[in-house]
Amino acid sequence: MWGARSDVGCVRSHNEDSYLVQSPLFCVCDGMGGHAAGEVASSLAVETIAKTAPNAADPALLAASVEAANAAIIEAAANGLGKSGMGCTATCAYIDGTTIAIAHVGDSRAYLLHEGTLIRVTRDHSYVEELVDAGEITADEARTHPNRSVITRALGSDPAMYADHFQLNIEEGDRLILCSDGLSSMVPDGDIETIAAQSSTAQICTDNLVDAALAAGGGDNVTVVVVDVVDDGRIKTLISKRRRNLIIALVALVAALVLSGIVAAVSITRSVFLGVNSDDTVAIYTGIHADFLGIKLYHIEDTTSVKLSDLPDDTRNRLEEGIPQDSLEDARNTISEYRAQIDAAETEQVLTAETIRKSADANAGETDSSGADSSATGTPTDTTDTTQTTKGGA
Numbered sequence: 001m002w003g004a005r006s007d008v009g010c011v012r013s014h015n016e017d018s019y020l021v022q023s024p025l026f027c028v029c030d031g032m033g034g035h036a037a038g039e040v041a042s043s044l045a046v047e048t049i050a051k052t053a054p055n056a057a058d059p060a061l062l063a064a065s066v067e068a069a070n071a072a073i074i075e076a077a078a079n080g081l082g083k084s085g086m087g088c089t090a091t092c093a094y095i096d097g098t099t100i101a102i103a104h105v106g107d108s109r110a111y112l113l114h115e116g117t118l119i120r121v122t123r124d125h126s127y128v129e130e131l132v133d134a135g136e137i138t139a140d141e142a143r144t145h146p147n148r149s150v151i152t153r154a155l156g157s158d159p160a161m162y163a164d165h166f167q168l169n170i171e172e173g174d175r176l177i178l179c180s181d182g183l184s185s186m187v188p189d190g191d192i193e194t195i196a197a198q199s200s201t202a203q204i205c206t207d208n209l210v211d212a213a214l215a216a217g218g219g220d221n222v223t224v225v226v227v228d229v230v231d232d233g234r235i236k237t238l239i240s241k242r243r244r245n246l247i248i249a250l251v252a253l254v255a256a257l258v259l260s261g262i263v264a265a266v267s268i269t270r271s272v273f274l275g276v277n278s279d280d281t282v283a284i285y286t287g288i289h290a291d292f293l294g295i296k297l298y299h300i301e302d303t304t305s306v307k308l309s310d311l312p313d314d315t316r317n318r319l320e321e322g323i324p325q326d327s328l329e330d331a332r333n334t335i336s337e338y339r340a341q342i343d344a345a346e347t348e349q350v351l352t353a354e355t356i357r358k359s360a361d362a363n364a365g366e367t368d369s370s371g372a373d374s375s376a377t378g379t380p381t382d383t384t385d386t387t388q389t390t391k392g393g394a
Contacts, residue, residue: 001201001202001227001228001230002021002023002026002202002203002225002226002227002228003201003202003203003204003205003206003207003225003226004019004021004206004224004225004226005206005207005210005223005224006018006019006221006222006223006224007182007210007213007214007218007221007222007223008221009182009213009214009218009219009220009221009222010214010217010218010219011217011218011219011220012220012221014039015039015221016030016031016032016033016038016039016041016042016088016221017029017030017031017039017042017180017182017221017222017223018031018039018042018043018045018046018088018223019046019178019223019225020046020049020050020092021225022050022053023095024057024094024095024096025049025050025053025092025093025094026092026093026094026095026176026178026225026227027045027046027049027050027090027091027092027093027178027225028089028090028091028108028178028179028180028223028224028225029041029042029043029045029046029088029089029090029091029108029155029180030042030088030089030106030107030108030180030181030182030221030223031043031086031087031088032086032087032088032089032151032154032156033082033083033085033086033087033156037082037083037085037086038086038087038088040076040081040082040083040086041073041076041082041086041087041088041155041156042088044069044072044073044076044082045066045069045072045073045088045090045155046069048065048068048069048072049065049066049068049069049090049092052064052065052068052069053065053092053094054094054101056094056096056101057094057095057096057099057100057101057167058094058101059101059102059103059165059166059167060165062092062094062101062102062103062163062165063103063162063163063164063165065092065103066090066092066103066104066105066155066163067161067162067163069090069155070105070155070156070158070159070161071159073086073087073088073155073156074156074157074159077156085156085157086156087154087155087156087157088106088154088155088156089105089106089107089108089151089154089155089180089181090103090104090105090106090108090155090163091103091104091105091106091108091109091110091122091178092104093110093176093178093227095170095176095227095229098169098170098171098242099167099168099169099170100167100168100169100170100176101165101166101167102121102122102164102165102166102167102168103163103164103165104122104123104163104164104165105125105153105154105155105161105163105164106124106125106126106151106153106154106155107124107125107126107129107151107181107184108122108178108179108180108181109122109124109177109178109179109181109184110122110176110177110178111176111177111179111189111192111196112168112170112174112175112176112177113174113175113176113177113193113196113197114170114171114174115173116193116197117193118189118192118193118196118197120189121168122164123164124181125151125152125153125154125164126148126150126151126152127147127148127150127151127152128142128145128147128148128150129142129152130152131145139189140188143184143185143186143188148181148185170229171229172229172230172231173229174228174229175196175202175205175226175227175228175229176226176227176228176229177192177196177205177209177224177225177226177227178224178225178226178227179209179222179223179224179225180220180221180222180223180224181220182213182218182219182220182221182222182223183209183210183212183213183222183223183224185219185220186212186213186216186217186218186219186220186222187209187212187213187216191212192209192212195208195209195212196209196226201228202226202227202228203226205226206224206225206226209224209226210222210224270286271286271287271288271324272284272285272286272301272324272325272326272327272328272330272331273285273287273288273289273298273322273323273324273325273331274319274322274323274325274331274334274335275289275298275319275320275322275323276308276319276320277300277303280307280308280309281303281304281305281306281307281308282304282306282307282308282311282319282335282338283300283301283302283303283304284300284301284302284303284304284325284328284331284332284335285298285299285300285301285322286298286299286301286328287299289321289322301328301331302328302331302332304335306335306338306339306342310342310345311338311341311342315338
């Protein structure tokens with residue numbers, strides 16, 4: 001439901017504002033450029049936006065429509081329609097169920113009344129807004145500042161102009177307010193909130209806001225469009241659809257997590273590795289050589305008599321970290337290879353020891369034989385010498 005009204009105000013001689021009510025598309029444009037020019041620019045803007053607007057709440061496409069209006073105003077001025085330098089602001093909204101797209105240029109504004117609280121959703125492209133952002137003046141001071149009419153971005157002046165655009169979520173019961181600065185410069189945001197919260201319908205709210213601006217002096221043209229978000233069946237359908245999609249997504253996520261857990265559990269239970277038992281023997285384990293939250297993800301499947309000390313250093317180090325195996329059969333085959341290596345090493349040690357023993361025995365035999373020969377040779381010599389001595393003595 002919506003209401004709209006535009007008033008020349010109490011000071012100006014003509015109205016340069018234009019507005020568009022083409023549900024679900026709404027727009028307010030405040031013309032600039034003097035008599036017979038501002039109204040040309042604003043009317044061209046709403047006409048172009050109406051023709052080029054998207055069919056959905058797409059903020060980028062809505063901004064493109066505003067930028068197309070900018071090009072149309074520049075072209076019209078070049079062709080002699082209106083005046084050179086004419087321009088306007090533009091604040092547009094496209095409502096689709098619980099989503100609203102906003103495109104905005106200039107110092108017209110969009111407000112959203114949500115649960116009784118007024119939220120300003122656009123930022124003025126003006127000199128005083130920059131002063132407010134810099135902390136040099138307050139928002140209330142900006143409303144009466146002598147340079148409040150200085151606009152820093154508008155349609156009709158720069159071919160490269162771009163529109164601010166964004167998307168918001170809305171709910172049933174929310175109230176959207178689009179207005180020219182003829183309202184926001186005359187009525188404080190707090191008063192706009194009070195009026196909007198206390199007005200029963202969109203049109204009553206529109207009239208009350210325009211009347212408040214006129215009562216405050218009506219120093220400019222005043223244009224207000226109010227849109228109430230009500231339930232026409234589509235909102236509940238969209239909410240139900242989103243809730244259903246959310247439930248489906250959650251179920252899919254849970255299913256994916258469960259499936260991942262099952263896959264991980266199967267992978268863990270089917271994994272096999274060789275490791276070290278508490279008695280420093282090799283053992284066959286199922287699972288993975290890791291802990292999760294202090295819980296071991298493996299257990300002993302089988303023990304062996306293969307001692308860690310009988311294996312090479314490299315194999316020991318690898319067993320400490322766990323040696324993955326493709327299956328229990330492969331693990332047992334690896335154990336058999338370890339035993340074969342140990343047996344081969346022990347056999348080699350025995351053979352080496354036997355070779356050393358035989359070599360030692362052979363060396364010992366040669367030493368004994370050499371000593372015996374020396375003794376046999378010395379005895380006759382000693383006898384002869386003795387005999388000769390005896391004879392000589394005789």
